Amino acid sequence: MGGGIAGAGAALALHRAGLDVAVFEAHPDSAEDAGAFLTLASNGMRALAGMDASAAVGALGFALTSMRVLDDTGAELAHTPLGGPEFAYRCLRRGDLNRALQGEAARRGIPIRHGARLEGIEEGPRGVTAHFTDGTTATGDLLVGADGLNSTVRRLISPGVPPRYAGQRVFYGYAREVAVSAPPGTVTMVRGSAAAFGYALSPEGEAYWFARVAGPALDAADLAGGTPAGRRASLLPLLSKDATPAAEVVAATGDDLLVTNATEIPTATPWRSGRGLLVGDAAHAASPATGQGASMALEDAVVLAKSLRDAPDTATALDLYEALRRPRVEHNITVSGALSRGTRTPSGPGPRGAAGAPSPEDVLARQLRWDTDLLRPEA
Missing domain, CATH: 3.30.9.100 (D-Amino Acid Oxidase; Chain A, domain 2)
Incomplete structure (x- = not known):
């Protein structure tokens, strides 16, 4: 449910994992928030490579290779490189990214239905059925709620958790x-x-x-x-x-x-109920201070698809997905919210492991590489 960055990205990754997937988007066209722009960081570009969608996005916007910081007098405080030659940062318009991901999904034969506004969810022993406001339905094994900050899926499977001002x-x-x-x-x-x-x-x-x-x-x-x-x-x-x-x-x-x-969405918000799962901003929207919303959504897409590919059953796959994703995305909510509120921020890119363990960056890179098995972290 949702054909934006999280939804179209999830569809591409799930399709690459060999799953039968369809996208249902409430908006009548492909470009919600067409006027805003965003930056895809190296992790977002790495996730695009994992779902084999780099070419679809690589011609959009422009690369960012460094960041400089000025104080209120205009003096330069720092000037540091961003990313690297393989996964450079990219600045682009949100609407262009939506259209590119949906276009790539259509090219791969993934059905996308626009104007499909979700009204209710009905679960049964063999599947979950989505009911739309026009009276139509769709049934599948798993319903992925990728419908953004004001998610209808979140309201249905995790009621009482509205977004809060950051x-x-x-x-x-x-x-x-x-x-x-x-x-x-x-x-x-x-x-x-x-x-x-x-x-x-x-x-x-x-x-x-x-x-x-x-x-x-x-x-x-x-x-x-x-x-x-x-x-x-x-x-x-x-x-x-x-x-x-x-x-x-x-x-x-x-x-x-x-x-x-x-x-932002409060941390510890439930992501799952039966055959329904939240991803992207529907699950873990953060204030834009860290600039990681789109990149985190694309990470979700790859890790979800690989979890369903590698685990022996859906329940185990969703447990694995949540265990891998929740610490990282909730750390981002906390850091980004602290930046927005002007309070002290936690240090580091995420929870640290034991001494001698792989760095969080190395762990993430392995999770996003398509040919690695998520059930074999030592490989």
Whole structure:
């Protein structure tokens, strides 16, 4: 359920594992949140390779090979490499990524039905049936809820767990004519006095930018009824306090300016009920401060498919999947939420193993390689 990054990615990985899969998307077309952009980190690019979908995405957006950090005076605090030659970071529009993954699914013969809005779930001894609002149904062995932050599947199998505000408003935009510079392939992070800001320049010179601002959550009317001019006017006074490029970038932005609330799913939220399983943001949405939402969803896709491929039965596979995924994604929720709230963050990329054990990065790389068996961690 859901044809976005998590859903289309899961379909590709499950199909590669030899499973019969179909995608049901509530939206009438492929591109929800078409205006926002995201960054796929090395782990997300590695997951795409695991599902054999690198080529479908590799031509989109542009590569990011380094990150520099500026303080509120514009002074450079750090400039470090990102990723590597095999799995470079990539900046791209969310809608383009959705379309590419769905297009690759269609190319592989995976059916995708748009406009299929889930209404209810009925479980039986031999399967689970999805009931849609138009009166149609679909039955399978497993229902994968990949329907995002406001997941209908989560409401049905894990009621009473709404998303919660993570403490920041997040602005996104594009500036096509702005006289700022940055080294090629570099994302610039600005530690502003009143807002966190970041931007990257495309090869064509267009600035992709975001700003994170602490404060009360915007209500539904503000989110739906605000204008680009109003959002720009609310943001510029905060950025103009500093001697950085941030205010200039935002001032050069036209109507391509969005705002949303940073939102997260509480840790320890149940992911499973009977034959239903949550993945991606439906299970473990985090605030965007770490920039890992899409990459974590693609990791989910590969590990789920390999768990079902390698385990002797579905129950064992889902136990394995949750054991492998929950510590990592909930660590990300905690770190990202702490960044958004301005509290102290846990150190390190995730829970550490015993001395002499493989690093978390090596463990993840092995999980995402298609030819490794998840039941043989020592191999």
